[in-house]
Amino acid sequence: MQQRMLDRAKKKLIKEREKLLADVNHIRSEELDKSQKNATGELSGYANHMADGGTDTIEKQISLGLISNEEAMLIRIDKALRKIEDKTYGVCELCKEKISQERLDAVSYATYCIKCRSQEENKNNNKV
Ligand SMILES: [Zn+2]
Incomplete structure (x- = not known):
């Protein structure tokens, strides 16, 4: 970045x-x-x-x-x-891909890219 x-x-x-x-x-x-x-x-x-x-x-x-x-x-x-x-x-902790600028603008402390985030959410619905 x-x-x-x-x-x-x-x-x-x-x-x-x-x-x-x-x-x-x-x-x-x-x-x-x-x-x-x-x-x-x-x-x-x-x-x-x-x-x-x-x-x-x-x-x-x-x-x-x-x-x-x-x-x-x-x-x-x-x-x-x-x-x-x-x-x-700005690098996803899971897949090591870059997190999109759009996502970082919305969630400046994001540690997962949007793909990994939704995978994590599916794995555990209770997780915020
Ligand atoms: Zn990722």
Whole structure:
């Protein structure tokens, strides 16, 4: 891949990384906020607390799910940035063919070409 394209991809990845980090921090601080409110809320009646507890748990699971999604993306982005450094960026990890520019524009941290990606998806439907 041309240096110009690598530089472009790198800039894009760094931007995405910053955005993700900000999101994760945002979710984390909201979560912290909630648990602090819960701690003081414990003084106000047992029944209320139990009722709140149910939804809080679900909300917490949702935001923890969000965090792990975003962290998984961060890992992919870091990996892609490392690939840019060692000049293996844009090469499919499975078939070693070049990943199309179109796909890299859409998914800048892609490590598989579109063909291998769909083969992997067929092998394991649960895999995201
Ligand atoms: Zn491939």
